[in-house]
Amino acid sequence: MSVGIVGYGAFIPRRRIKLEEIAKVWGADAPSYRRGLQLNEKSIPGADEDTVTMSVEATRNALARSGGVDPIDIGALYIGSESHPYAVKPSGTIVAEAIGATPDIHIADFEFACKAGTEGMFVAQSLVKAGEVKYAVGIGADTSQGAPGDALEYSAAAGAAAFIFGDDDERVLAEVVDTYSWTTDTPDFWRREYMHYPRHGSRFTGEPAYFRTSMSSARGMMEKAGLEPKDFAHAIFHQPNGKFPMRVGKKLGFTQEQLETGWLSPWLGNTYSGASPIGFTAVLDISDPGDLILLTSFGSGAGSDSFVFRVTDRIEVVRDRASSTRSQLDENQIYVDYGTYAKLRGKIRMGE
Amino acid sequence: MRDVAVVGIGVGDFGELWEKSLRTIWAESALAALSDAGVDSVDLITIGCMSPGLFVGQEHLASLLADELGMAGVPASRVESACASGGLALRTGFAEIASGLSDTVLVTGVEKMTDVDGADATYALGSAADQEWEGFHGITFPGLYAMLARAHMEKYGTTAEQMAAVAVKNHANGLLNPHAQYHLKVTVEDVLESTMVADPLHLFDCSPVTDGAAAVVLTTVERAKALADDRPVVTITGSGLATDTIALANREDLTELAAVRLAAERAYEMAGRKPEDLHVVEVHDCFTIAEIMATEAIGLFDPGYGASAVDDGLTSLSGKIPVNPSGGLKSKGHPVGATGVAQVAEIVAQLRGEAEQRQVEGATVGLAQNMGGSGGTSTVHILEVMA
Amino acid sequence: MISPGRSWREFPQRYRLEAAKCTECEKVLYPPRVACPKCGGTTFEDITLPREGKVVTFTIVRVPPAGFTEQTPLPIAIVELIDGVRIMVQVGDLADPSELEIGMPVRLEFRRISSDGEAGLIFYGHKAVRG
Numbered sequence: 001m002s003v004g005i006v007g008y009g010a011f012i013p014r015r016r017i018k019l020e021e022i023a024k025v026w027g028a029d030a031p032s033y034r035r036g037l038q039l040n041e042k043s044i045p046g047a048d049e050d051t052v053t054m055s056v057e058a059t060r061n062a063l064a065r066s067g068g069v070d071p072i073d074i075g076a077l078y079i080g081s082e083s084h085p086y087a088v089k090p091s092g093t094i095v096a097e098a099i100g101a102t103p104d105i106h107i108a109d110f111e112f113a114c115k116a117g118t119e120g121m122f123v124a125q126s127l128v129k130a131g132e133v134k135y136a137v138g139i140g141a142d143t144s145q146g147a148p149g150d151a152l153e154y155s156a157a158a159g160a161a162a163f164i165f166g167d168d169d170e171r172v173l174a175e176v177v178d179t180y181s182w183t184t185d186t187p188d189f190w191r192r193e194y195m196h197y198p199r200h201g202s203r204f205t206g207e208p209a210y211f212r213t214s215m216s217s218a219r220g221m222m223e224k225a226g227l228e229p230k231d232f233a234h235a236i237f238h239q240p241n242g243k244f245p246m247r248v249g250k251k252l253g254f255t256q257e258q259l260e261t262g263w264l265s266p267w268l269g270n271t272y273s274g275a276s277p278i279g280f281t282a283v284l285d286i287s288d289p290g291d292l293i294l295l296t297s298f299g300s301g302a303g304s305d306s307f308v309f310r311v312t313d314r315i316e317v318v319r320d321r322a323s324s325t326r327s328q329l330d331e332n333q334i335y336v337d338y339g340t341y342a343k344l345r346g347k348i349r350m351g352e
Numbered sequence: 353m354r355d356v357a358v359v360g361i362g363v364g365d366f367g368e369l370w371e372k373s374l375r376t377i378w379a380e381s382a383l384a385a386l387s388d389a390g391v392d393s394v395d396l397i398t399i400g401c402m403s404p405g406l407f408v409g410q411e412h413l414a415s416l417l418a419d420e421l422g423m424a425g426v427p428a429s430r431v432e433s434a435c436a437s438g439g440l441a442l443r444t445g446f447a448e449i450a451s452g453l454s455d456t457v458l459v460t461g462v463e464k465m466t467d468v469d470g471a472d473a474t475y476a477l478g479s480a481a482d483q484e485w486e487g488f489h490g491i492t493f494p495g496l497y498a499m500l501a502r503a504h505m506e507k508y509g510t511t512a513e514q515m516a517a518v519a520v521k522n523h524a525n526g527l528l529n530p531h532a533q534y535h536l537k538v539t540v541e542d543v544l545e546s547t548m549v550a551d552p553l554h555l556f557d558c559s560p561v562t563d564g565a566a567a568v569v570l571t572t573v574e575r576a577k578a579l580a581d582d583r584p585v586v587t588i589t590g591s592g593l594a595t596d597t598i599a600l601a602n603r604e605d606l607t608e609l610a611a612v613r614l615a616a617e618r619a620y621e622m623a624g625r626k627p628e629d630l631h632v633v634e635v636h637d638c639f640t641i642a643e644i645m646a647t648e649a650i651g652l653f654d655p656g657y658g659a660s661a662v663d664d665g666l667t668s669l670s671g672k673i674p675v676n677p678s679g680g681l682k683s684k685g686h687p688v689g690a691t692g693v694a695q696v697a698e699i700v701a702q703l704r705g706e707a708e709q710r711q712v713e714g715a716t717v718g719l720a721q722n723m724g725g726s727g728g729t730s731t732v733h734i735l736e737v738m739a
Numbered sequence: 740m741i742s743p744g745r746s747w748r749e750f751p752q753r754y755r756l757e758a759a760k761c762t763e764c765e766k767v768l769y770p771p772r773v774a775c776p777k778c779g780g781t782t783f784e785d786i787t788l789p790r791e792g793k794v795v796t797f798t799i800v801r802v803p804p805a806g807f808t809e810q811t812p813l814p815i816a817i818v819e820l821i822d823g824v825r826i827m828v829q830v831g832d833l834a835d836p837s838e839l840e841i842g843m844p845v846r847l848e849f850r851r852i853s854s855d856g857e858a859g860l861i862f863y864g865h866k867a868v869r870g
Contacts, residue, residue, distance in 0.1 A: 048850040056849035490807040498798035551799040
């Protein structure tokens with residue numbers, strides 16, 4: 001019995017804003033931002049959506065693909081986010097209550113910038129592997145914000161991905177072959193308590209942070225697992241913009257074809273803790289049995305969690321039991337203007 | 353059961369009465385009714401008031417207001433059924449005399465709504481709906497009636513213009529009522545161009561927020577004859593009270609006000625009357641659609657024909673069956689707890705021939721219908737000139 | 740206005756759409772009650788409501804109650820679920836409120852309904868979205 005994913009699901013809100021809409025307001029040169037960041041538009045949560053609501057629906061999708069896992073049997077649930085609705089009061093308890101997994105369950109909320117989602121996934125699969133629980137859920141979800149007029153405003157987006165880990169052979173659709181994490185203290189991006197928006201170290205966020213960390217993690221993963229880029233069908237990296245994941249992937253030796261299925265940021269934006277996990281769900285939606293997949297997240301601060309998954313035959317039985325990630329990304333979008341966006345994202349000072 | 357007569361009426365000005373408190377407006381109309389009746393002591397005071405607690409932070413009105421009139425010691429009770437509180441106060445007084453428990457009752461209704469701001473008034477009014485399963489989702493009062501309107505429009509083809517015609521008629525009548533909150537001529541265009549409050553109801557489809565009080569004095573027929581002088585003696589021949597599911601999601605039929613129909617059936621039965629016998633009617637037009645649906649429910653028109661009846665002028669002051677000669681809640685105002693009592697006062701004035709410019713000629717049989725929430729409660733009273 | 744205790748008491752209905760089915764006459768009650776309004780029965784079976792249905796009637800609230808200003812205009816509908824139970828819910832994710840019509844198929848999704856200001860509790864429940 002090997003540990004793996006028995007159910008997966010994503011949730012992407014329907015609202016979008018185009019890069020031009022934002023650039024117009026701040027007098028920025030839209031075409032050069034498009035080229036420089038490789039971003040076109042991003043997802044926005046509605047006034048009624050947050051990390052918790054998206055996580056509930058993503059987990060419901062994961063349960064739909066799990067072939068009848070009873071929520072009562074979930075022994076642990078972790079949500080990683082940098083935009084938990086409460087500073088103190090867990091998100092995980094609300095999600096667990098909504099899916100009917102309480103009270104016999106361990107819950108914790110995780111944070112570590114954009115890698116909080118894969119952290120939850122790492123701990124979830126470890127618990128199942130150790131035999132502590134039968135099923136464990138790891139969720140990455142965010143509705144993070146960028147300061148008005150800041151470069152991050154073009155990319156900060158909303159979305160969630162949920163993974164149920166278990167070890168029952170007949171349910172596992174993607175085995176966890178191995179995991180590896182590479183973490184150092186690297187002050188590239190932060191937000192102090194009580195501050196509304198994060199700050200970042202501009203170009204320091206590139207080479208010393210994102211690239212050094214992601215590459216060390218991916219290389220360390222492949223060395224530990226005795227694998228090379230050519231062994232993988234797909235690779236997914238963290239997606240703070242359109243450019244970085246492609247660049248890091250190619251630097252490591254992956255091809256466009258291996259990278260493009262999980263590469264959603266040009267149309268989705270950066271969903272922070274949801275970013276590489278949601279990219280991973282898009283890959284699972286089309287992967288073939290036997291495929292090896294590398295998932296390498298990145299969280300500022302900084303760290304990177306890598307996983308190697310092997311897809312099983314089961315994927316073909318269950319993948320259509322919930323809506324695909326691409327359909328959520330590409331269909332039924334609602335485009336809004338900057339004023340509506342500012343209203344939805346609480347950027348307008350309201351009356352007391 | 354003994355027969356019950358109405359011997360005095362007192363209706364104050366309705367409007368934004370900044371300079372008067374709840375006690376003051378109540379006491380003024382109570383004294384006016386007692387004076388009109390020629391009575392200075394009563395066996396019971398009933399008070400219809402929806403929410404003195406939420407509007408002015410005061411409960412225990414029975415004790416407070418009996419004392420205000422210098423009647424501490426007299427039995428008193430406040431009754432509540434949201435906007436049907438006034439009708440319920442009347443029903444309670446009627447039952448006490450009919451059963452022999454009391455001989456003379458001062459029936460009153462009052463609401464002081466302008467001591468809170470709009471948001472708090474909306475919250476207070478919203479408590480007439482199902483707070484947990486309707487209010488929780490952000491619905492407002494106009495929103496509930498808007499849903500009923502939408503269903504009525506879908507089933508019967510009722511139009512926004514027909515609903516607007518109700519407002520036009522009631523404002524025209526209100527111009528003739530000195531106590532009305534609004535003395536304003538309104539056209540169908542005015543209604544349709546006014547701000548949309550909850551689709552399809554515009555601002556002018558909705559009754560206003562109002563301060564006001566009304567009172568009537570009930571007594572036995574013997575006493576009424578003695579007090580009458582040469583005025584006609586008016587009796588309450590029928591009284592009906594009914595409830596319906598409070599939440600719209602649990603209604604059998606969203607196009608019918610079943611509580612109104614049931615209350616009317618009970619009143620007609622007690623009075624030995626039919627809709628065709630009525631000469632003048634006051635119904636609860638908290639929203640224009642409510643008047644249309646209420647006239648159908650009390651049997652004036654078949655279901656689905658309430659709207660065209662307004663179009664055809666059947667319910668205008670000079671029409672076949674005048675509805676809301678007082679101007680209705682729409683132009684007279686809707687001080688929630690007072691409305692049910694004010695409706696009855698209007699019918700009494702009409703039956704006595706004392707309705708001045710609003711007089712419906714030869715009216716001897718009238719009906720007053722009062723309703724709470726989105727139709728969760730209704731009272732119907734039938735009044736007649738005693739032969 | 741919704742206390743922590745009251746909001747917690749309502750979680751089974753708000754979060755999981757839990758309802759009660761009368762063992763005597765099979766009427767489904769949402770929310771559950773002490774006595775069946777149809778037959779007066781007092782024993783029930785726990786069930787969960789389906790999440791698919793259609794719009795029976797609706798309105799768009801344009802003058803919102805306190806706490807709902809940011810979500811205005813607020814489309815609210817009575818939805819009849821596929822098992823016949825009717826509930827009142829907001830309708831979310833409409834590109835334009837004019838899209839809303841009687842008969843529109845919907846499904847229920849977990850959403851934020853309101854909150855007690857910026858510092859108070861957040862109240863979650865379900866809204867209808869186009870199905």
